[in-house]
Amino acid sequence: MKALALFALLACLVPGSLSMYYGRCQLAQTLQQLGLDGYMGYSLANWVCMAAHESSYNTQATHYNSWDGSTDFGIFQINSRYWCQNGDExxxxxxxxxxxxxxxxxxxxxxxxxxxVAQDSNGMSAW
Structure with missing residues (x-):
């Protein structure tokens, strides 16, 4: 019983490490606040649709690409080969x-x- 209580307490202390699945409307609102609506000529609907297909709105989604050893990260599945640093890779x-x-x-x-990515890749063609 004490172990269960300790586990519950620890789970409450690290909520930032849990994956979050945005709802479509919640994501649209967040992306609008962060300036993506109309960015590079793409509507908010374009960005939300892309996130749905890339990560199912999961903030901690990852996908390993065996063909080149890179990994895609986050809600937009941004690739580690070009866009971000993933450890020693x-x-x-x-x-x-x-x-x-x-x-x-x-x-x-x-x-x-x-x-x-959108600027350097001529829009959403990178995805």
Whole structure:
């Protein structure tokens, strides 16, 4: 019984490490607040749709790409080969961030990096 109580207490102390699944409307509101509506000519609906297909709105989604050893991170599945630094793996790290920053429930890093990806890749063609 004491172990269960201790586990429950620890679970309450680390809520930031839990994955968050945004709802469609909640994500749209957040992305609008962070300046993605109309960014590079893409509507808020475009960004929300892309997040749905890439991560199912999961802030801690990852996908390992066996063909090149890179990993996609976060709600937009931003790739470690080019856009963020994932430990010892070689990366261009164009967004100048650790990939772990893309796994936060705070989407600021995801949005700022997605803006860079969109600028450098002629829009959403990178996805």
């Amino acid at each position: 070689y990366s261009s790290n164009i967004c100048q961030i650790p990939c772990s920053d893309l796994l936060s429930n705070n989407l600021s890093a995801d949005v700022e990096c997605a803006k860079i």
